[in-house]
Amino acid sequence: MFPLPKEDKMVSPFFVFYLIHAMQVGVGILGFERVIVQSAGYSAWIAILASGASIIGLIWISYRILNKGNNDIVAIHADIMGKWIGGFFSFLFSLYFLSFALVVLRSYVEVIQVWVFPEVSQWIFVLIIIFLAYSYVTGGFRVVTGVSYLGILYGLPLLLVKFYPLQYADYGNLLPIFNASPADLFKASKEMTLNFLGFETLFMFYPFIKDGPKSEKWAYFGVLFSIFIYLLTAFVTFVYFNQEQLKGTIWATLTLWKIVDLIIVERFEYIGISVWFFTILPNICIGLWCASRGMNRLFPVSQRNALKMFCLLLFMISVLLTDRQQIDVLQKVISQIGLYTIYFYLPFLLVLQYIIMKVKKG
Amino acid sequence: MGFFKSKLKRFNRDNKQKKNENSEHELRIDELLHRCKESTDFVSYRYSESSPFYIHYYQTIVEINILHQYVLPYINENESNTLFDLQQAIPIDNTEIIDNVHEIRDKLLTGCIVIEVKGSIQEALVISAVSLEKRPVSMPEVEYSVVGPKEAFVESIDANINLVRKRLPIPDLIVEEVKIGSLTKTRVAVLYIKGVTDKENVNTILQRLKEIHFDQIVDSSFINQIISDNHNSPFPHLIDTERPDRVASVLSEGKITIIVDGSPHALTGPTTLVEFFSAFEDYFLSWHIASIFRLVRLFAVFFSVLSTSLYVAVLTYHYEMIPENLLNPLIASRSGIPFPPILEAIILELTIELLREAGARLPTKIGQTIGIVGGIVIGTAAVQAGLTSNVLLIIVALAALASFTTPVYQMGNTIRLIRFPFLIFAQLWGLLGVTFCFSYILCHLLKMTSLGRPYLAPVYPLRLDDLRDSLFRLPFFMQTKRPMQVRSPVRTRFQPKKHEKPKRDIED
């Protein structure tokens, strides 16, 4: 009923590293510092570690579910809950994956509109990006993996640029080290978790990994690398900005790039925003791929048609969201859903799967 | 594209019809001879009144000395009057008695002497006496190298295979030949080393070659375009090279070579994008130098593709990015110029293309002059007349120069072509436009395959082993494995000798 993909469509387990990492580092990293600092001050880096650790735990859970099911979430749902209820949840998952693409796409276009071309209407950028994402996704999962891998490679040099703000660093900013109540830290961790969302796409592309169980360690490495990137970014931002200043800075990383002066280029943020496109493109591609693949598995519709439909949907919703408040609301809603999904639904699924497997065997 | 496809289809149909006609009424020898006699260079006579043998040949493609020295005397001496006796008598090894008229016709047209005996109906003795006009093996011109072998392929397929076989004297070097082209009947040879090359790759190529239905195959580039994986791609799918040393080297890597008669360029594949930026000379230099040159070439490609579009993007939208010291010179060079940067850039780019095209079409000596005169005179005049800024002139000239560093000519053309979409996108959305365009091309490259193998390897899919001879060229003792790309059944090329030198003291 749910056949596994062909061998030549698969990718090596090693690429799970890039897929997971690409999904986790998206548009959030341009401005996550402000959010966590508002809750926990400059001790917020602890929150990064804490939520990162919890994500590692969740990946462990995910792999237990997937290794046992040995297929994607649609098949697992159908196994556990039957065709109708399982199908319903799978459908929700598909929409959830689509919403990732939506949030990332719309936030990036917002950045373009605020920082680069304020006078251009959003729909044109939405259209171009969706078109590009469409042409990637039609290449299949291998191409999607390729763009996540290359996107990360292109994004990495941006880390080197962090050197420039460090010249203005005041390392004393980080002191005192523990200056937040556990409640504040918990709140910050919760907010930080939103940035780590996206690893759930694993549930969709798992069958496309050659020798899935072997990829587990790469998934952990991917998360660890994300944690490292977030920590490094937070560290540089913290020592560069004053705490009060940071609380009012919406896109800390972008503001930070303003100080970069590369002799032949001043004002790095314009380059930064352009190069950042290669980091957000994989997010949109993976989101769209997962959503359309889910549709293809659930309904008798070709993945290409599902993709076209979703692209249209994505375009319409993105254009309808016109101002920052709406985008913020969208982000909040999606992240709330994500939070409940990963912290409550996944463990629930694991337990349910365990019980049902036991019952079926017995 | 669709137009082209339909044309191809129609052509195939015509072809089939013709074939059917041929086979319908069986060709007879006298009919064949009759048809041949319409050409004035066809010679057909009886040796003497007493001799039973009739001799037919095309005098333009037959080596007349062979006829005079080795055939006619024996016909004369020989008293017998069967073809078999004659075959025995003639001291030439390449003779055959054929009773298939189609075969006889083919032989006749490829330079054989056909001897017919009086009375025999469908049998003829065929003596090979091909006279081939070919130029001697000369210096490589397209892929010139300062050091290393100075041989280049010529137009004769036999000479070319000779050049390769000389370098690989092993029985495992297999040559498979197909004839393609309903009119040209071009001999196309597929070369590979048995046991080293993946059988699947060979089959892919042979199958694609056999599926070609086309009237004329004049050059290997025809084959390159027809069998490519994606007909709409501006990127070449197979490397064409004129260096037999390069061919020998890629064959031993496990790749396949296609040699086409009448073409001084061999095709090799499966290939990757980075391979197009490796000159064969890299292997003649020490590995540090070669690696640096490869990186320089790669940089040159990026520079060539992106520099003018970045100029347009920055000057049109992102003035903030120009550093303080460059600002005044840039404004000074730009102010007073009547065109916006995009027009200025397109005009200059087109000028360079014109110069290049004119230089390529004209005889070498005039071409050089045109290049110099055009470059200097037009450039200086344009700047002095205030039509273009001298900064852009420098950038465009450098970009053109950079595009010529690509060792494979076909790739150089592609690079010059993809500059223009970048320019347009830069004008539309500045730096973001450049990014959009870049990601579209990246998407294209990611989807692309060469003989079904990923084109972007070894970067994606990442093959760390293959990186040793792609972006860099590491020393030979580290090149112990064949690239993953070719899926060779024998991955190890040689067993590396242990490079362990006993640690000696300084003065030991």
Place this chain on the structure above:
Amino acid sequence: MKSKNFLWCITLPLILTGCIPSPKVLEDIQLVQTIGYDYVNDEEFEGTAGSSNIPPGEQSLPVNEVFSAKGKTSKRIRQEIQAEAARPIVVGRVGLVIFNKELAEHGIEKQIDSLQRNPSIGRKLLLVVSKEKAKDIIDSNYSQSDSVSQYLIDVVEQNIEATIPEINLHRFLVHYYSKDADPFLPLIEKQGKHLKVSGLGIFKEDKLVDTISFGDAFIFKILYEKFRRGQFEVELSGGEDVSLENLSSKPKIRVDKRNGKYIATFKVKVNGRAMEGVDLDLTDKKTIERIEKAVEKEITERAEKMIKRFQEMDTDPLRIGEKARQRSDFNRKEWREQYSQMEIKIEAKVNAVQSGIIE
């Protein structure tokens, strides 16, 4: 399918040309390089934009162009200025912002806010306070071949390297937003055909409350940041003048809390080469020691005096408060109460070596 994609790729941009951003081609815009703000009354202020036109040609000299207008907000002023400019005015390349002293005394919050909100403005922007009207500084000729704006920027930049503490928009904002520190800005004044950096303007929040002299600005720099390549002159007890060159210094602030009382200590390490001692034997170890002592004394005395003044004004440009905040037992209310009376010690350690090419 694929050829359709390709077609789309080419035709899309053509159909959509209506949605492209409006170009700001480099030579078709009026690049503002300096901005000046002057005080008019409590509601209005005057904005001056200094820019230059560069005529075509390789050796052409820039021609100065100055626009100014009065208004309540920066936006309003910009509109007025736009009305008299031949080309659209853009502020993305502003390198220097001059606040008139009078305006600075009334507060510069409005102006700073509009600067930091504008995404096209960089963070390396220099801010200064001028004794004269900012408009007069921008709208005058200096004995330089460069454009006026470039000249003004060069003067300030050069001084930031050696004589006054480094401050740009980013640093200013860090100090400005900090709850435990106050900002400062360089002070400039016109002197004949030249511009001169004449000290530092000390702020309390966004208002200028005090100025310190050029000499004290250097002491400030020693206390404020690590640097190399400075120069310091001192008069010995005997009346001889000695200068320390190639001076490098590294300050360290320590804030202790004893019995609920904060005590701050500046530890300053200064290295330098003694030069220009006309009647002095600089090879003599004793002379060197004397010089060291004299410099130490000079730095300590002047620094203490300066800090006393800051305490009287209840302003903290040296970020002592930030240092105190880094203590885990920090209490902001206590600190605010104690700051103006607290004990602040200066410990200068000077290490001089003889140098010069003549003994």
